[in-house]
Amino acid sequence: MTNTAIIQFNNVTKQYDHDAPVLDHVSFEIERGKFYTLLGPSGCGKTTILRLIAGFTEATSGDIYFNGKKINHIPANKRQVNTVFQDYALFPHLNVFENVAFGLRIKKMKKSQVAAKVKEALSFVNLSGYEDREIKEMSGGQRQRVAIARAIVNEPEVILLDEPLSALDLKLRYQMQYELRELQRRLGITFIFVTHDQEEALAMSDEIFVINKGRIQQSGTPIDIYDEPINRFVADFIGESNIAKATMIDDFLVAFGGEQFSCVDQGMNPNEPVEVVIRPEDLEITSFENGMLQVEVNSQLFRGVHYEITGLDKEGNEWLVQSTKKAAVGDKIGLRFDPEAIHVMRFNETEEDFDRRLDSYSEGEADGK
Numbered sequence: 001m002t003n004t005a006i007i008q009f010n011n012v013t014k015q016y017d018h019d020a021p022v023l024d025h026v027s028f029e030i031e032r033g034k035f036y037t038l039l040g041p042s043g044c045g046k047t048t049i050l051r052l053i054a055g056f057t058e059a060t061s062g063d064i065y066f067n068g069k070k071i072n073h074i075p076a077n078k079r080q081v082n083t084v085f086q087d088y089a090l091f092p093h094l095n096v097f098e099n100v101a102f103g104l105r106i107k108k109m110k111k112s113q114v115a116a117k118v119k120e121a122l123s124f125v126n127l128s129g130y131e132d133r134e135i136k137e138m139s140g141g142q143r144q145r146v147a148i149a150r151a152i153v154n155e156p157e158v159i160l161l162d163e164p165l166s167a168l169d170l171k172l173r174y175q176m177q178y179e180l181r182e183l184q185r186r187l188g189i190t191f192i193f194v195t196h197d198q199e200e201a202l203a204m205s206d207e208i209f210v211i212n213k214g215r216i217q218q219s220g221t222p223i224d225i226y227d228e229p230i231n232r233f234v235a236d237f238i239g240e241s242n243i244a245k246a247t248m249i250d251d252f253l254v255a256f257g258g259e260q261f262s263c264v265d266q267g268m269n270p271n272e273p274v275e276v277v278i279r280p281e282d283l284e285i286t287s288f289e290n291g292m293l294q295v296e297v298n299s300q301l302f303r304g305v306h307y308e309i310t311g312l313d314k315e316g317n318e319w320l321v322q323s324t325k326k327a328a329v330g331d332k333i334g335l336r337f338d339p340e341a342i343h344v345m346r347f348n349e350t351e352e353d354f355d356r357r358l359d360s361y362s363e364g365e366a367d368g369k
């Protein structure tokens, strides 16, 4: 475990009854003081990870550590963790002050200290002066802030946020994304945020875990995950992508769309079937003759800042391009791209498989193979 790791999952599996596991041998580390996002489609196991960290449920197998100590059987109220729920779970019959003070009162803190801490927490979320308001008199965004104040007032080491922005309209959602990110920076507490919205994850996080079917597919910074998706699921889930079936002819040479291209990837088997990703913004439109790939335009949409054009290559792959250039349906155009824009992926490889593959190369080198 690294020095800064605050939470560690070691081969954690969670299974209900005899169903397939909801989490399947999940291992990861959470470093102190960063903003993490668990990103994945509905039912992939995001909330289950939060519940295991909070102590609302126990792992079927595997170990969970907090600050280096195993916490598998430590009850929720003994953990240095607070949760902000999707529906905020505020007490409707209590005013803002009492909602925030609730946890401190349970701890039997002195009245004067409670008042000072609640005041500070409310000022952190820009709600100073709202102490006496009823919850029903607060807007969605304000309720959200009360829920956050209630979590931070306990001074936890980690705050878990389960889709906390999903009930807000788009404009407020953007504002709260900004506020939450700023708040995390100011407090320096570790935030673990759950969402199924990839844009939200890219905008807010230091680190993202992309999860599918109970397994972490990839973890990394937003830029790593966007630029270097490890498999089709991640490439597809994070932003718009062009994904095509391809053949890795040799190191640095890949074939797709009926042509061969230089690329920066290596270390696969000769003629291994793979998939390639090229982001739409990395494709440039040129004349048919000058195209590295030649396509026939089959759709065009004006999106305000650019046109979104799709075209089919001679193998029938569809390529989406974002361009300020116009092209009409039926036009034959060429596409150009840099070798770095081509990203080669092995079929269904997850991060763990990838790491194992890298290890096996270095072991091979050490053996002199």
Ligand SMILES: Nc1ncnc2c1ncn2[C@@H]1O[C@H](COP(=O)(O)OP(=O)(O)OP(=O)(O)O)[C@@H](O)[C@H]1O
Pocket: 016, 022, 040, 041, 042, 043, 044, 045, 046, 047, 048, 049, 196
């Ligand atoms: N108490 C339970 N008993 C049986 N199955 C459960 C239980 N809780 C969750 N599950 C199942 O575990 C799977 C993962 O659920 P989880 O809530 O972790 O997903 P999620 O990624 O947070 O989804 P969402 O975005 O829809 O909240 C789902 O298939 C769900 O039906």
